[in-house]
Amino acid sequence: MYTLPSKLKLFSIIIMVLGLAGMTYGFLTTPKTVEDVKRIMAQQEDHHAEGHAVAEHGDETTANFVDSARGEEGYSESAMEHATDLNPEGHGSSSHDEHVLHQLQTRPWSATFVAAFFFMMIALGVLVFYAIQYASQAGWSPSLYRIMEGITAYLLPGSIIVFLIVAFAGTHFFPWQNDELVAGDKILQGKTGYLNLPFFLIRAVIYLLGWNLYRYFSRKNSLAQDEVNNYGPYRKNFKISVFFLIFFIVTEASMSIDWFMSMTPHWYSTLFPWYVFSSLFVSAITVIALVTIHLKSRGLIPFVSDKHLQDLAIYMFAFSIFWTYLWFSQFMLIWYANIPEEVTYFIIRIQEYKVLFFGMLILNFVFPILVLMNSDYKRVPWFVVIAAVFILVGHYIDVFLLVMPSTVGHNWSFGIPEIAALLFFAGLFIFVVGTGLGKVSLRPKNDPFIKESENYHF
Amino acid sequence: MASKKIHAIYTDDDLLMQAVKQTRATNYHISEVFTPFPVHGLDHAVGLAPTRIAITSFLYGLVGLSFAVWMMNYIMIEDWPQNIGGKPSFTFYQNMPAFIPIMFELTVFFAAHLMVITFYMRSKLWPFKKAENPDLRTTDDHFLMEVEADNHDVEILTKFLYDTGASEISLIENEQDH
Numbered sequence: 001m002y003t004l005p006s007k008l009k010l011f012s013i014i015i016m017v018l019g020l021a022g023m024t025y026g027f028l029t030t031p032k033t034v035e036d037v038k039r040i041m042a043q044q045e046d047h048h049a050e051g052h053a054v055a056e057h058g059d060e061t062t063a064n065f066v067d068s069a070r071g072e073e074g075y076s077e078s079a080m081e082h083a084t085d086l087n088p089e090g091h092g093s094s095s096h097d098e099h100v101l102h103q104l105q106t107r108p109w110s111a112t113f114v115a116a117f118f119f120m121m122i123a124l125g126v127l128v129f130y131a132i133q134y135a136s137q138a139g140w141s142p143s144l145y146r147i148m149e150g151i152t153a154y155l156l157p158g159s160i161i162v163f164l165i166v167a168f169a170g171t172h173f174f175p176w177q178n179d180e181l182v183a184g185d186k187i188l189q190g191k192t193g194y195l196n197l198p199f200f201l202i203r204a205v206i207y208l209l210g211w212n213l214y215r216y217f218s219r220k221n222s223l224a225q226d227e228v229n230n231y232g233p234y235r236k237n238f239k240i241s242v243f244f245l246i247f248f249i250v251t252e253a254s255m256s257i258d259w260f261m262s263m264t265p266h267w268y269s270t271l272f273p274w275y276v277f278s279s280l281f282v283s284a285i286t287v288i289a290l291v292t293i294h295l296k297s298r299g300l301i302p303f304v305s306d307k308h309l310q311d312l313a314i315y316m317f318a319f320s321i322f323w324t325y326l327w328f329s330q331f332m333l334i335w336y337a338n339i340p341e342e343v344t345y346f347i348i349r350i351q352e353y354k355v356l357f358f359g360m361l362i363l364n365f366v367f368p369i370l371v372l373m374n375s376d377y378k379r380v381p382w383f384v385v386i387a388a389v390f391i392l393v394g395h396y397i398d399v400f401l402l403v404m405p406s407t408v409g410h411n412w413s414f415g416i417p418e419i420a421a422l423l424f425f426a427g428l429f430i431f432v433v434g435t436g437l438g439k440v441s442l443r444p445k446n447d448p449f450i451k452e453s454e455n456y457h458f
Numbered sequence: 459m460a461s462k463k464i465h466a467i468y469t470d471d472d473l474l475m476q477a478v479k480q481t482r483a484t485n486y487h488i489s490e491v492f493t494p495f496p497v498h499g500l501d502h503a504v505g506l507a508p509t510r511i512a513i514t515s516f517l518y519g520l521v522g523l524s525f526a527v528w529m530m531n532y533i534m535i536e537d538w539p540q541n542i543g544g545k546p547s548f549t550f551y552q553n554m555p556a557f558i559p560i561m562f563e564l565t566v567f568f569a570a571h572l573m574v575i576t577f578y579m580r581s582k583l584w585p586f587k588k589a590e591n592p593d594l595r596t597t598d599d600h601f602l603m604e605v606e607a608d609n610h611d612v613e614i615l616t617k618f619l620y621d622t623g624a625s626e627i628s629l630i631e632n633e634q635d636h
Contacts, residue, residue, distance in 0.1 A: 332555045338544070373516070 002150075002300050002442055004434030012434070016427035022420020026108035037101045103411040106172040110407045113165045113173070115421035117259075118283075118399045119429045120158035125284025126151045127215055128248055134218070134241035139452040140311055143303050145222055146442045147291055151284075152215050153436025154429050159208050166259050167201060173407055174200075176265045187266055195262055203258060207251045214244040226445045234448055252277050263406035267345045269334070275326040276402070282319035282364075283395040286388045288312055291433070293381045301442055303454045306379040313378035313387070320368040320391060323398075324361070349401060352410040356397050363394030396422070461632050462607040463489065464615060465592055466624035467600050471497045474601040477622035478503045481605060484618065490604040492596040511580075515573040522568025526561040592630070 004012075031037050130148040133141040171178045175188075176195040182188045188195070217240055221233040253273035261272055269275075289312040295301045296309075334342045349357045367390040377383040404412045444450055468474040475497065481488055488504055531550045534557070539547040546552040578584060596602045603624075607615055612629060619627050 328555075328558065332558065335555050375512075 001440075002295060002298075002434075002437045004431070004438055005298075008430060008434060012427040012430040014427070015423040016431070019420045019422070019424025019427060022416050023108065023112060023424060026111060026417030026420060030105045030108060031101055034097045034101055037097050037104065040104075041097070041100065100411060102171075103408045106407045107411065108417040109165070109169050109172045110403050111417035112421045113162070113169065114396075114400050114403050114418070115425040116158065116162050116165055117403075118396050118422075119154065119425045120162045121280040121399070122284050122287045122429070123152050123155040123158050124211060125280040125282075126288055127155060127211065128245070128281065129284055129288065130218070131214070131241040131244045131248070134237050135245055137238070137449065139449045140308065140456045142444055142447045142449045142453040143301070143456075144288065144292065144308060144453075145444045145447070146440065147295065147301075147437065148288060149219050149222060150437030150439075151287060151291060151433050152219075154432045155215050156212050157428065157432055158425075159211060162259075163204050163208055166204060173263050173403075174265070176262060191265060195265060200258060203254060207255050210244075210247050210251060214240060214247075218244075222444065223440060225447055228446065231448055249277075252280075260402045260406075263403065264345060266341060269330055269342070269345075271326060271330055275323075275330055278319060278323040278326050279395050279398050282316065282323050283392060285312060285315045285319060286391045289316060289384055290388050291437070293385060295437070295442065296381070303443060305456065307457050308453075309381065309384060310375070310378040313372055313384050316384075316387060316391060317368060317372040317378075320364055320372075323395075324365040327361070327364075345405075348405045348409065352412070353401060353405055356401060360394045360397040360401065363390045364398065367394075462612070463630045463632070464605045464607045464612070464619065465626075465628045465630055466603045466605065466619040466622070467593065467595075467626040468603065468623065469600060469625050471601060473623045474603065475500065475503055477603060477619070477624065480622050481603070481619075486610065486615065486618075487606045488603060489606050492592065492602040492604075494597050494599060494601075497601075511573060511577060514576050515569045518572035518576075519565045519569035521572075522565040523561055525568065526557070526564035529564075530557040530560060 031040060126148050130145070130152065132138075133145070133148075166173065174195075175181055176191065177197060182192065218237050221237040221240075224233040225231075225237075256273040256276035260276060261268065289309065292301070292304060292309060292312065296304060331346060334346055368387050371383060371387040371390070372378055400418075447453075466477070468477060471493070474491070474493070478488065478491065478500065482503070482505060491500065491504060493500065527550070534547055534553065535550050541547065545556060550557075591597060592604070593600065593602055603619075605615065605619065607629065616627055616629075
């Protein structure tokens with residue numbers, strides 16, 4: 001039996017309280033009127049006048065490569081000009097200051113959503129990994145079932161919070177919810193069949209129900225298997241896992257289209273859902289490895305060997321490469337064709353978020369590949385922890401870059417609202433997962449593959 | 459110089475593994491083991507050093523990557539930087555996304571092929587190479603352990619190998635090492 005160590009419990013509660021305070025501060029200090037924005041902008045001008053000049057000079061010498069590609073100055077600006085979806089009020093229909101006001105008001109929403117989704121996607125990814133283990137009748141993983149179930153305990157609270165955020169964010173996130181904008185925009189009118197509020201909410205409810213029902217029933221069957229001497233519950237779990245995986249791949253696709261792609265409703269990309277999935281999956285496996293190392297270091301899971309850890313590290317390594325493959329496929333196809341309506345998505349990310357955008361490639365690809373390539377290192381816990389930290393930070397940045405450029409544009413920064421949201425959800429995650437792990441014995445019994453899993457070696 | 463070797467034939471891989479462990483424990487020197495298929499854990503039991511072929515493969519991959527970078531940089535950027543469909547051929551990094559498929563493929567190509575060739579050379583495999591089977595049945599369903607007998611009493615060694623479960627034991631005398 002695991003009990004959340006009291007120090008960790010206290011720590012999670014403290015960061016939850018700190019985070020909540022910071023998030024409240026973030027929501028309360030957004031500018032309320034255009035006058036506030038003007039005052040803030042004036043202050044920033046004074047403050048950054050010198051730095052700004054240097055920055056602009058630097059921009060000229062290292063001209064953005066999409067600009068150079070077209071061989072004409074200002075190409076990207078003119079491409080951005082027509083991208084009304086980066087500008088929720090629609091360009092020209094309102095003043096620049098109003099636009100900035102809107103983005104500044106959106107910032108605490110986005111900060112909360114990034115952190116909330118990041119932790120929810122970890123729980124969801126673990127659930128998918130768990131379903132895959134059942135559906136593929138894996139022989140190595142059953143001794144990790146209780147650990148995975150413990151982590152998915154976060155899915156219920158996490159997904160409800162994410163649902164509330166996307167349901168109430170309104171035009172902060174989704175310009176297509178602004179009726180005035182849609183009235184003047186032929187493209188958005190064409191999409192109202194899919195992008196309308198009632199259907200959007202119904203879909204979100206379906207995702208929530210489907211994922212949480214699978215989590216509820218698979219956990220129930222998995223625990224029931226401990227008590228019986230036939231394989232009935234196991235067979236049931238096998239069946240519902242297969243159906244869950246089918247359900248998941250469909251809902252994950254429309255979830256990423258609903259919650260992320262429709263933040264810039266003029267832009268579309270077909271492999272976007274896969275891209276979001278790869279990010280979700282690799283962070284989830286990383287967290288399984290971290291929790292396993294934590295429990296192992298406390299001596300609670302003697303039946304999990306370093307070979308299990310090596311397998312998890314192999315998954316981390318492989319899916320980091322898978323993520324990079326999808327990131328690059330999406331980026332390179334759009335960069336190569338350079339069609340204005342598609343390329344705006346990357347122009348804003350490269351121009352305004354350059355360090356994060358390319359830095360996350362180093363965190364999510366270069367470091368994991370170098371740290372985890374050697375098979376001996378995959379068995380060394382602290383090596384895996386180092387790689388895990390890189391991967392988790394990298395994928396937080398990844399979610400940050402899915403949301404922020406589309407909602408707050410160039411008015412982003414990493415300050416109190418972002419850090420507070422990260423702290424709050426990290427605390428909630430540790431608390432819920434810790435309690436979830438502590439409910440039952442960590443050693444599954446009577447699973448048809450448990451003996452193979454406990455003697456697992458290669 | 460004459461060298462004496464004893465060939466002990468086993469009919470089961472579990473028996474072979476056990477025999478290998480016992481022979482090593484008694485400090486007889488196993489010079490070779492012939493099996494029809496890979497026996498899991500045999501290399502460890504015989505005490506062979508782990509292979510370093512993965513390391514060579516990694517280095518070959520780096521060679522391939524460097525070659526691809528050098529080649530694309532020389533051809534596309536330095537030698538004749540043409541404007542092809544508006545692609546930015548001013549510096550390497552500006553046009554890098556277009557080179558990545560080539561960089562990737564050449565890395566894999568070098569890593570894979572040079573590693574295979576390294577394997578052939580280190581294990582001395584090539585066409586028309588004379589096969590080294592001491593007994594044809596080792597390619598089908600028998601396992602053969604070759605033990606050096608020069609410094610040992612052949613009688614005692616034979617007795618020992620018989621006790622490990624060998625089904626056939628034969629003394630081989632070579633004029634020189636092959």
